[in-house]
Amino acid sequence: MEWALFLTFALLAGAAAVGMVLQRSPIYSALCLILTFFAQAGLYVLLHAQLIAFVHIIVYAGAIMVLFLFVIMLLDLRPEDHPPVRFGQAGMLLGLILAALLLAELALGIGPRIILGSQGSYDLETLRMLGNTQAVGRILFREYLVPFELTSLILLTAMIGAMVLAKRRPE
Amino acid sequence: MVPLWAYLLLSGFLFIVGVVGVATRRNALIIFMSIELMLNAVNLTFVAFSRFLHSLDGHVFVFFVMTVAAAEVVVGLAIIIALFRNMETVNVDEIHLLKG
Amino acid sequence: MMGFLLAAVFKIALVMGLVLLAVAYLTLLERKVIGDIQVRFGPSRVGPFGLLQPIADGIKLLFKEDIVPTNADRFIFIFAPAVSFIPALIVFAVIPFGPSFVITDINVGLLYVFAVGSLGVYGIVLAGWASNSKYSLLGGLRSAAQMVSYELSLGLSVLGVVMMTGSLSLVDIVEAQGGNWYGIFPKWNVIPQFLGFVIFMISSNAELNRAPFDLPEAETELVAGFHTEYSSMKFAMFFLAEYANMIAVSALATTLFLGGWQGPLLPPVVWFLLKVFGFIFLFIWVRATLPRFRYDQLMGFGWKVLLPLALANVMFTAAAILILA
Numbered sequence: 001m002e003w004a005l006f007l008t009f010a011l012l013a014g015a016a017a018v019g020m021v022l023q024r025s026p027i028y029s030a031l032c033l034i035l036t037f038f039a040q041a042g043l044y045v046l047l048h049a050q051l052i053a054f055v056h057i058i059v060y061a062g063a064i065m066v067l068f069l070f071v072i073m074l075l076d077l078r079p080e081d082h083p084p085v086r087f088g089q090a091g092m093l094l095g096l097i098l099a100a101l102l103l104a105e106l107a108l109g110i111g112p113r114i115i116l117g118s119q120g121s122y123d124l125e126t127l128r129m130l131g132n133t134q135a136v137g138r139i140l141f142r143e144y145l146v147p148f149e150l151t152s153l154i155l156l157t158a159m160i161g162a163m164v165l166a167k168r169r170p171e
Numbered sequence: 172m173v174p175l176w177a178y179l180l181l182s183g184f185l186f187i188v189g190v191v192g193v194a195t196r197r198n199a200l201i202i203f204m205s206i207e208l209m210l211n212a213v214n215l216t217f218v219a220f221s222r223f224l225h226s227l228d229g230h231v232f233v234f235f236v237m238t239v240a241a242a243e244v245v246v247g248l249a250i251i252i253a254l255f256r257n258m259e260t261v262n263v264d265e266i267h268l269l270k271g
Numbered sequence: 272m273m274g275f276l277l278a279a280v281f282k283i284a285l286v287m288g289l290v291l292l293a294v295a296y297l298t299l300l301e302r303k304v305i306g307d308i309q310v311r312f313g314p315s316r317v318g319p320f321g322l323l324q325p326i327a328d329g330i331k332l333l334f335k336e337d338i339v340p341t342n343a344d345r346f347i348f349i350f351a352p353a354v355s356f357i358p359a360l361i362v363f364a365v366i367p368f369g370p371s372f373v374i375t376d377i378n379v380g381l382l383y384v385f386a387v388g389s390l391g392v393y394g395i396v397l398a399g400w401a402s403n404s405k406y407s408l409l410g411g412l413r414s415a416a417q418m419v420s421y422e423l424s425l426g427l428s429v430l431g432v433v434m435m436t437g438s439l440s441l442v443d444i445v446e447a448q449g450g451n452w453y454g455i456f457p458k459w460n461v462i463p464q465f466l467g468f469v470i471f472m473i474s475s476n477a478e479l480n481r482a483p484f485d486l487p488e489a490e491t492e493l494v495a496g497f498h499t500e501y502s503s504m505k506f507a508m509f510f511l512a513e514y515a516n517m518i519a520v521s522a523l524a525t526t527l528f529l530g531g532w533q534g535p536l537l538p539p540v541v542w543f544l545l546k547v548f549g550f551i552f553l554f555i556w557v558r559a560t561l562p563r564f565r566y567d568q569l570m571g572f573g574w575k576v577l578l579p580l581a582l583a584n585v586m587f588t589a590a591a592i593l594i595l596a
Contacts, residue, residue, distance in 0.1 A: 006173045010181045017185050017208055021192040026200055027347070027400060033204050034393075036185070040211055043181075046173070047222040052233050054382035056214075058426075059237050062389025063419060064207065064244050066396065070415045071248050072200060073400050073408060075255050095194070099187060106183045120226030131378055133439055139227050140234065151238040158242030165249035 005046055013039035025079035026072045034065050048124060051133045178219035185212035199251050199261040203244070210240050282374050286363050294514040295325040301555050308559040335503040340403060343500065347401035352501070352508035355394020358387045359515035366522045367442050369532045369539040380441040381433065384523060385426060388478070391516060392418040395480070395497045398509070402500035410496025413566065414480060420573040421477040421484075427581035428470035431588040432460050432527050445531030459530040463591075466584045468528045470577055472553075475520045477573065479513065481554060483561040484569060521550035 013036050020032035037060045044053035127135055140148055185208060192205030214233045221229030251261055258266055299314065299321060306313025314321035339348055365380040367373040377383060392415060399411015433439060436447045450458045461468045477484040498509050525531055525546040532539035564572070 002173055006177060010177070013181065014184055014188075017188040020201070020204060020208065021188055021196065026198060027344075027397075029201050029204060031347075031397075033208065036208065037211065040215060043178070043215060044218055047178070047218050049218045049222070049230060050377065050379045051382070052214075052218055052230055054379050054386045055234070055237065057386040058382065058389055059241060060207070060211070062386065062392075062422070064241060066389075066392055066415055066419055067244060067248055068200065068204065069393075069396050069400075070412065070419075071252060073396070073412055073415075074252070075261065077198070077200065077261065095191070098190075102183070102187055106180065117224060120224055120228070122227050123225040131438070133379060134437075136227055136230050140231050143228075144231050147235060151235060154238060154242045158245045162245045162249040165246065165253050 002046065005042070009039045009042040009046070012036075013043070026077045027069070030065060030068050030072060033068075034061055037061050037065070048127065049132070051136055175219060175223045179216060182212045182215040182219070185209075185215070197262050197264050199254070199263050199266075202263065203247055203251070207240060207244070210236055279374070282372075283364075286368070286374060287360065290360065290363055290515060290518060291511075293518055294511050295329065297514045297518065297551065298328065298510070299324050300551070301558075304552065304555045305559045308556070329507070332503060332507040337503040337505070338500075340500050342403040344401040344403070347397050348500075349505070351394050351398035351401055352505045352512070353394075354397060355391055356508045356512040356515070358390040358394075359512045359519060362387050362516075362519040363522070365441050366519075366526060367445050367531055368543055372540065373442060376440055376442040379439045381429065381439045381444070381527075384441075385422075388519075389422060391478075391512070394509070394512065398501065399497040402497075404500050406499045407497050410499070414497060417480075417484065417569060417573075418478055420570060421474040421577070424470055424573065424577040424581045425474040425478060427578070427585055428467045428474065429527055430585045431464045431467040434585075434588055434592060435460065435463065441526050441531075445526055445533065448530040449533050457530060457533065459528065459533075461528040464528065464584075464588070466580065467588075468524075470581050470584065471524060471528065474573070474577060475524065476554065476557065477569070479516055479520060479554070481513075481517070482558040483563050485563060517551060517554055518547065521547045521554070524550050 016032045016035035016039065020029045020036065023029040023032060037056065041053045041057050041061075044050075044056060122135060130138075189205045189207075189209035189212060192208065193202050196202055196205065214236055217229035217232050217236070219229075221227060254266060255261055260266065302324075303313040303321070314324040317323040317327045339345060362384055364374045365377060365383055367376070395414045395418075396411045399407040399409075399414070402408070432444060436444045438444065438447075444460075448458050448460060452458055452462075456462060498506055501509060522543075525543060529546045531546075532543040534542035537545075
């Protein structure tokens with residue numbers, strides 16, 4: 001059952017991701033990416049990270065991708081005429097080498113050879129007792145309080161930056 | 172139970188697709204989306220490791236990545252709109268002038 | 272396992288059936304109530320008191336010609352109404368209708384509602400884009416900006432409730448609202464969280480794209496906004512989605528602020544439905560009473576008034592919880 005769900009979500013995510021890169025029309029690319037995000041949220045739920053799964057949908061599907069669609073519509077981007085992926089010979093060679101390298105690296109890292117570090121104290125039982133959200137909140141506001149506060153600075157900077165950039169300067 | 176390597180493999184695949192997207196597409200928006208895809212592939216790794224290490228630090232990191240991604244998108248899209256206003260294109264190959 | 276599945280399917284079928292029936296009659300209710308407010312009758316010809324009007328409307332819409340504009344993007348054009356309709360229905364999966372009558376109680380129920388609710392905007396935006404008409408596109412653009420902006424205040428307005436309950440599960444939130452203060456006031460969240468409640472109602476009205484925030488479909492300037500090019504069943508889907516969303520928001524407001532199914536004497540489900548009905552009536556009343564905002568007023572109000580207020584509410588609630596604890 002878990003494998004079936006995993007395979008469904010994984011195939012969906014992979015196919016949609018490939019679709020995003022191959023689509024000529026920006027809108028369809030964006031839709032494919034949204035599909036990937038949904039499949040990924042499904043995977044998060046499989047990994048017992050319900051909080052992350054729903055925050056993921058709210059942030060990515062609900063906000064970021066809507067912004068993307070908004071900009072695509074605002075600029076009225078039409079599908080590109082030429083096929084999106086054009087490989088030169090050198091490019092193809094380089095790409096293949098790069099892909100092979102990355103794959104090799106992955107293959108070395110994964111499989112039975114993974115050595116996990118020491119186990120933390122949050123196993124499924126503890127999480128069920130504490131509640132997923134409560135547990136994450138506890139860690140976020142105790143051990144990671146300073147980084148958490150710093151992210152608010154990032155957001156503030158981004159907000160100001162976006163307003164300055166997007167504002168039409170008086171001629 | 173689905174083992175860790177399955178998640179890592181998927182996440183690696185998504186990341187590679189993202190890299191290919193950045194490398195091959197010339198539309199600034201799609202390059203952007205590919206970057207989002209890469210960030211998400213990393214998020215998936217974080218959550219998968221968290222689950223198998225019985226730890227929640229990965230979840231917290233995912234939050235930070237999401238915040239950074241959101242900030243990045245906001246600024247990036249603003250830059251794209253500003254570029255389009257000046258150059259009438261979002262094709263990164265045609266944007267090659269240093270003066271605006 | 273089988274028994275569990277059967278029970279789940281039965282509950283889902285019951286809730287879906289109820290919601291769809293309510294949606295059908297909501298159209299009639301809205302026309303009747305607005306008719307009364309404007310001192311006219313509203314639909315009265317089909318059946319006694321016009322009770323068969325929704326069925327007549329449904330049949331009419333079913334048999335109308337289905338038009339897809341020549342330059343429209345066919346796939347997205349057909350896909351968009353479904354995208355706006357499905358989220359409106361699946362929100363009900365976590366709403367508690369009675370003490371043990373909830374399809375599923377998940378520990379992040381409120382987040383689920385917001386996650387699903389934030390998808391409704393896609394239907395509108397995609398419909399606006401796929402129609403390939405300037406009115407639709409303008410409607411779609413407006414709704415994207417409007418819904419993203421008001422989602423912020425909507426999300427922040429319920430944080431006070433979440434902080435007071437300490438849980439995101441809607442069942443927990445309802446249960447925490449049982450009992451009385453000083454024997455008279457029911458322990459509903461609307462009393463300590465009145466500001467949050469007002470912000471919630473205003474921003475959910477904006478999320479629903481209803482008057483006075485119905486700019487995406489503003490008839491006087493955009494013909495019909497994002498659904499200008501839609502006809503037949505696809506148009507009906509948008510229509511149904513709008514009303515299903517209205518019921519969903521009313522149910523959510525009831526659950527979060529008015530104690531859900533809690534109440535004396537009457538059976539819990541009846542209390543729940545009564546409160547939901549009250550909210551629906553409020554929405555209709557507001558639509559009949561208030562004129563439409565101008566677009567810049569709408570954005571200014573969302574960002575400069577509602578958002579700061581919602582933030583202040585969160586701060587204030589947090590401080591109050593700290594001091595009282």
